[in-house]
Amino acid sequence: MVTAAPVVEATGITKQFGSTVALRDAAIRIDQGQTHALVGRNGAGKSTLVSILTGLQPPDAGEVRFGGEPAPRLADRDAWRQRVACVYQKSTIIPELTVAENLFLNRHDHGRGGLINWKTVHSRARELLDTWSVDVDVRTPARELDVEQRQFVEIARALSFGARFIILDEPTAQLDAAAINRLFARINDLQRQGVTFLFISHHLQEIYGICDMVTVFRDAQHILTAAVDELPRAELVGAMTGEAAAEVGGDRRGPSADAVDVLKVDDMSLPGAYDDVSFRIRAGEIVGLAGAASSGRIEIAETVVGLRAAASGTVEIAGTRPRPGSVPAALKAGVGFVPQDRHHQGLVPEMSIADNGTLTIPERLGPSGFIDGRRRDHFATTMIENLAIKTPGPELPVSGLSGGNQQKVVMARALANDPDLLVLINPTAGVDVRSKEFLLGKVEEIAESGTGVLIASDELDDLRLCDRVLVVFQGRVVGETARGWHDHQLVAAMEGVDLDVR
Structure with missing residues (x-):
């Protein structure tokens, strides 16, 4: 019996940027008709692998093969489009163009005199969308499409080049539950028609809902590949986090028993970001907001400091309710703030x-x-x-x-400004180990002096300081974890995974 060649296979992939090793002897194999998950914590190497699988950059070492044949030359973009496409979390659809124009951009049919034959373009677009069961009017301006419709149009466009291997990068990040169910139904339909998917997601419960196989990367390396229905959830989380399961939290004294509240958040909601969020932070207390990138944790923190205005609910800082959506008002009330991106927001x-x-x-x-x-x-x-x-x-x-x-x-x-409340978003992102240790030590010192601290992060090292961690999942605070958590427990909660379910 002859075994079919994998749709794509990458072996021995190494990629380095300066002194940073993004991938080290990594590998992945994806077989025909699968929906194959790729998971890993931030910095695991997922994005670098996708850029290599799509021909956006070459590996320093290793090989990529499609259907058993070597990958095309990087300059041959048409050949790459015939083999693979990526639907990114940030849409590549051009809002000012219609659906038909987006589908056949630079591939329009021309009539006499070199003019575009729009009747033919629209006919081909309708035929393409009908073939792949995408219910969208081809004359609609793309800006009028919702997130779900844009994704389906991008998938149809990829399939129109001949590609039957589609990478979905965080496809559910901006979808509600009903739209996610429709997306999964479409993936299943396309899978039955011979389309293969690489599914990248931070939400591990989705992996168990849609995927056949899962590959885990950690610290720039391939850790395991296994059938989803044969891999207990606790083992999947363990592969992502490593063996570290020691208790954390150190011997920090924490807030005094009579410490006053320096932050009160009550019934705060912002449609599309978070819903019905309430919590307190006392003077000298460090509280974490843990969650994946699309969980809502960043938006909650940005609302507290006035970068966003909640649609409902209240924020009170050191006894003052600053004007919603006003950073100067939040600063005056007693906030100090480290934004998530120092390059664009901090300096x-x-x-x-x-x-x-x-x-x-x-x-x-x-x-x-x-x-x-x-x-x-x-x-x-x-x-x-x-x-x-x-x-x-x-x-x-x-x-x-x-x-x-x-x-x-x-x-x-x-x-x-000697803040009563210090709000930090991903405070150690992109810094070296020694700077990270220093900055986190400084945060601990500040809390000991009586300042309340809110840390919004998905980095476990940032959260180890916290007296308690609030877990944010799909816009809601779904749990609270006291000091003494284990890595795999917190990561599972952040990813929406119940470790008691096999």
């Missing part, structure tokens, strides 16, 4: 360390809105010493600092 690159670190406290630097340079630099020098920022002086532009030192400047600014 002005060509401004000095001194200017970046004091942006939130101009009133302390001089009278009537005028800044006293000596007072600013004195404040910045103290900040540099307290945060151990490696720099020749406060006048250096922050663009000249390493990532870890840039993050320290963002932290310094968050602390500049």
